[in-house]
Amino acid sequence: MADDSGIVFIGNKPPMSYVLAIITSLSASDGKEITLKARGRAISTAVDVAEITRRRFIKDLKATKILIGTEEMPAREGENRSRMVSTMEIKLTKE
Amino acid sequence: MADDSGIVFIGNKPPMSYVLAIITSLSASDGKEITLKARGRAISTAVDVAEITRRRFIKDLKATKILIGTEEMPAREGENRSRMVSTMEIKLTKE
Numbered sequence: 555m556a557d558d559s560g561i562v563f564i565g566n567k568p569p570m571s572y573v574l575a576i577i578t579s580l581s582a583s584d585g586k587e588i589t590l591k592a593r594g595r596a597i598s599t600a601v602d603v604a605e606i607t608r609r610r611f612i613k614d615l616k617a618t619k620i621l622i623g624t625e626e627m628p629a630r631e632g633e634n635r636s637r638m639v640s641t642m643e644i645k646l647t648k649e
Numbered sequence: 650m651a652d653d654s655g656i657v658f659i660g661n662k663p664p665m666s667y668v669l670a671i672i673t674s675l676s677a678s679d680g681k682e683i684t685l686k687a688r689g690r691a692i693s694t695a696v697d698v699a700e701i702t703r704r705r706f707i708k709d710l711k712a713t714k715i716l717i718g719t720e721e722m723p724a725r726e727g728e729n730r731s732r733m734v735s736t737m738e739i740k741l742t743k744e
Binding site for chain 2: 640
């Protein structure tokens with residue numbers, strides 16, 4: 555879930571699986587920061603993941619940058635218009 | 650939905666009803682800024698509302714501050730533990 559680039563894509567899994575990915579990534583690489591990316595309904599999950607990680611596990615972690623935006627998604631089968639979907643990025647940095 | 654304090658609480662209504670509340674509030678008061686507040690699943694809706702308002706209606710609106718946090722909610726009936734819920738604030742400012 556977390557690759558070498560320090561990005562974790564948040565989807566439909568339970569929040570704790572992403573929390574574990576973040577903890578693993580930060581401790582394995584001695585990394586100081588990690589970025590969560592989410593789209594649509596997963597945006598709420600991304601905030602949960604950031605808050606659980608910060609409050610329960612890595613207390614010196616701060617949300618140092620939060621960006622919101624919009625992405626155009628290709629039309630689903632049977633539809634002929636592309637859809638706009640909201641996006642969010644949360645950068646977490648260890649102090 | 651938007652009171653004089655320039656805060657809009659995002660809940661379960663369709664995004665467009667909040668978008669309209671923001672547009673009305675910003676034009677009526679000649680206000681330069683408004684803050685969206687959301688909890689839990691409504692966080693995704695808040696991002697949708699901010700993005701729709703900014704992209705479709707008020708192009709010179711910017712998300713100038715985004716905060717995430719956690720609030721303790723009282724236990725539901727039949728439960729005996731309080732629940733933690735994620736929160737988000739998005740401040741939108743007209744340039």
